Structure formats: structure tokens, C-alpha cells
Amino acid sequence: MLTKMEHRVAVIGAHTFVPVSDGDSAVWQQTQKIAESLGQASLRRLDPLSQYAIYAVHQARLAAGIAAEEHSMKGAQCGVCVGTALGAQNTRIRYARRLALHGLSATNPIDFPDSIDGAPAAHIAIRWGLQGPSLTFADGKGSATNALIAACRQLATGRAERMYVVMGDAFDPFIRNAMAQSSLAPQIGITSTSIDDSNAFALSNDVVLALILQPLDDTSIDEPPVEVVGFLGPNRDKLDWGAASLFRDVTTQNKRRAYGDLSGAALIAGAWHGVAAPMCKNGLSCQDNAMNVRGYRCGLDDARFPNLAFQRLAR
Template sequence: MRALPASAAPVVVTGTGTAVTGLTGPADLLRRPPYGPGGFDPVTGLKGRELRNLDRASRLALRAAAPALTEAQLLDADGGFTGEADTAAVVVSSTLGTLDTVAALSDTIAREGVTGLTPLGLPGTSSNVCAGYLAIRHGLRGPSLTVCNGQSSGLDALFWARVLLAAGRARTVLVVGVEPSGPAVTRLLGRETTDAAAAVVLERAEDAAARGAHPRALLAACGRASSAAQAAAEAAGGLAAPLEGPVDLWLTGEQQAGEEELTAGAPRLDVEQALGPLSGALGVVQCAAAVAHLDATRAETVLASAGGGPETAAALLLTRYVPPNSERTEQS
């Protein structure tokens, strides 16, 4: 995967949302636990008539998507999508999202045979079921796809959303990274995980401006390589203008060490240190954290990187968005 040309139309984030155990919203991703009262509780937060018969990953995804679409000013009071539905796409990143459903149905077959299965449970075995439910719930009739290739999956999903916008296949893209906790996931990983979903809404900057939406951050460049450092360098090579010094924050894991020019001296934040393994949700959670950091500070650039090993690392550079023909002003 290579960065898009610098001439591609700018793509901005106009909404973020989370459904992560204990967190009240994306800003909590920048804090250390305990997060305080009022955080998301899956015991109560995953109930409701509209969530009945849905798999756990889809319920989490819907809970994260609603605040992101609301913040982007794309939902009405009844939860209906107010944008151009035919050009609204969904991209989901989830590696283990359907594992518990598949395991449960496999256990049923082992005990009772195929006659023990119910039609209501079978859709939950598809890796694309989460994207489908998001599209159905909000009436998004553009492309719908799922990326499920491990830890770099979330950043890859953001890249492909950016490609959909650059190619004119979509004018709005809802990107969701989701990984549910559950017995099968615990057995596979050898530890209990956290229910986690994050959502971001992406649009071309000109479309956001035309409808009066507030761009929260610019997806400046993406890169992919065999290491986090190489992926970051590839992303930096796709920027319209070189960065002046290191990034202001590096969202990375402990395994991604090394002082490169782009990250030398930059503070690091590992969101998995507080939340546990996030797998396919990681990159989208990092993007939500990056936007929250740009909102809360005078930072100009945030780098997110995930993955490692042969051809599995991805990187994303987010910067503060400056509208054309406007001058950057100092924050008070």
C-alpha cells in the first residue's frame, strides 16, 4: 500500500465516537484509568430493541457509530441519515468480531447437528455482517466492506476509506473498528479482552465545507511497509509539504521502538496499555485518540502506527486542518 498522491482531494474527519468499556468518549483515550463514572457499560449499553438478535460486534459498532455520525451532523433526531445515502459507504475493521458467534454455532452443530441451528444466528458468522448492519440501520447505500488482517487492519480500513473518497465511489465514509470480548476470544488470546469499538466519519474537505460541517483533522497521508518506521517514512513521503520537525504525538505500541527523524523525541501513547489488545479495532481507536489530541492541545501532527513484521505495518499521519486561503492562527 502506498500513500495517495499529494494532489488528491483533502480528506477530513468530521465525527468520532467510541463504545469502549469504561470510556465516556474519545477524549478518555488520552487519559489513564480509572476513567471515572459515566463510562460505557456493555451490560446496559448493549441492550435495546434495535439491538435484539444482533451479534456483539455489531451492537458495539452501532453504539460507536451513532455519536460519530451525530457529531458530523449527519443524523436527525430519529437517527436517520441526513446526507446523500447513495454515496455513503461503510468500512469496518474487525479480526475477531465473529469468532464467538462461529464458535457457538460450531458447538451447536457438534451437539445437535445442523438441525439445531436457527436462521437468526447464521448471518452473524459472516465477517461482513457488522458493516451490513451499520448500512441497514442508517440507510447507507454506498460501498460496504470489511478489512480483517490483524493489528494493522484499522489503519488499512482508513486508507481504503480514503481511496473510496479519492476515487469518487463515496462522498461520506463511516469507518468503524470493533473487537468484542467473549469466551472464544479469551480462549484464543489466553486473556480476557475489553469490548472496544471506535468510529470516525470521513469526507472530502470541500464536501464538509459545503454543508457547514466542522473538520476535526486532516488525513494527511498513509503508508504501509515491513516495519512501523518504514511505514511512517512512506506516509511522510506522501505529504504535500515536508513536516517541520518530529510529530507532536506518536500513537504506537511498545514493540515499535526506534528513534527515527519523524518521531525523535515525540511523546508516545500506547492505547493498548490501558485497554488491552485491540487487534482490528486498534487503528480506528488510534485515529479517534489523535483527533481528541488535536482538539485538546496545540498539536499540529499526530502519527499512528500499528503492526510489524513482513509487510504488516501501517502508518497514518493526521494534521490539523487549515482551510484553503486562510491563515493559521495561534490558539489562546
């Protein structure tokens, strides 16, 4: 059953950031690019997830046409929701490795706070002066969708007038290797674009998506390109995962999949760019009539995560 949201929410800015194709050198180049574009060499000291998150929000703000000085005016009414399966895992592992090698008294006091799951949200809040809600979901596969729903709810309940939503993960090689060698191994690196692989589960490139949300009835919005219109309840029929994965591959030019269930966010980002997903095999996920994209975020093969519904508004 689709529950229509009482207060409708517009996506006013979006950015999809895929920092790496393959290899550490590409990661480093991307990191340099971020630091240079944001004008702060100190960014390079942050966990990669924090860097990517800041960069994606920066780009989404540009896409939304938010003036650089505006954050100081609306800070108390702006918040951030982050959904991440792994959190600031790179820094956490660096911290834990030093602890394992050198003992409890040899750890780095700078790494410790930067290694918490909430660090990316904190850095975004600090950078743009967001004093509204600051929430980080670390649900594994449900992280991204729960972050999106929570952000919509902050707007609907009047707790915020604008929400930045960041979803994604940055993999540490130690975790990536363990995942690759664990029971997930046969499904790693799936590049098939067939929708028949709907039960497949794979990873693992770094991907971060940022969306900026506002209530649709905010008079300052001229042309809200995408609207989140409701949630599919948790007791819905099984939806298809394959089309979402395929769509994400198309929209991000990423031949692998991301962890943290980014499908909903990727679909919305796709709608933002005016690209529709192909029909999936049960016909539920998306349809495209050129100017009006309606989509349902496709779920995993269990029913525990509520789904999102959204549409691209006619311009």
C-alpha cells in the same frame, strides 16, 4: 516515504467505545445501555460487535452533527468500512457450538447470517440506509488500518461522499481463553505505560472505534477537526508501536490493549479530542503544539501494513 493524498480527507466525527472493564455483568449492563439509547430492544439479539458498532456510529454521527433524517438524502453516496480481526465471533461460536452438540440439522437460521464477518457493516448500512460501498476487512492485525485506507480511497476516487469507518473486536470467552493460554500468555494484561514495551503484543478488552470521513473540500464542512493527509508506504522504516499503545491506553482509559491494530484509529480519535500522544522513543509518532496535532499511526514490528498520517487542524 510519505505519499500525500491527492484528495484530502477530513474526520468529521469520532467515537471510542470501551464497553467493559471486567466481567460479564459489565458487558450486560453496557448492552442494556446500548439497546436503550438506540431505542431498539431487538439490538440485544445482535452479535456484540454489531451492537457496539451501531452504538459507536450513532455517537460519532451525533459528534459530527449529522441530522437523523440526513441518511435518506445521501444514502447512495455513503458507505461503510469495517476492520475486525475476529468478526462476529461470539455468534459464530454460539452457532458452531450448537452444531457440534446437536448436529447439522439443529442449527439456528437466525444466527448463521448474523455470524458472518460482514454482519456489522450490513447492520450499519441497513440502519442508516447506506447504499454506497460496504467493505469488511478481516486481516487480523492489519484490519483497522486497511479499513481506514480503503475508506479514504472510496472518497478519493469518488465512489462515496461520506464513509463510516468502524474498527474493533468483541471477544468471545472461548477465544479469549485460548489466546490467554497460548503462546501469548506472558504478554497478556500488560498495563505498563512504558514505551519500552514496544515489541509487546497484548490484548484483550473489547474496543470499538467509529470515525466518519468526508472529503476535506466538501463545502458543508465548517471546521474539520482532524484531517488524514497521507499514507506512509509499506517500505517505510520501522515505526514505534509502544507510543500508540500507550496513547490508546490514555485515550480510552483502557489498561489493556486491543487486538486488530487499532492504534491508528485510536490516535485519530485522540486527535479529535485534542489529546496528543507523548513522543515515542524514535520521535516519529506524534508531536503536540497545542492547537495542531500531527501524528503518524504507529505500526507493528513488520512492514507489511501501510501507515496513516493525519493532523489536527487549527480551529
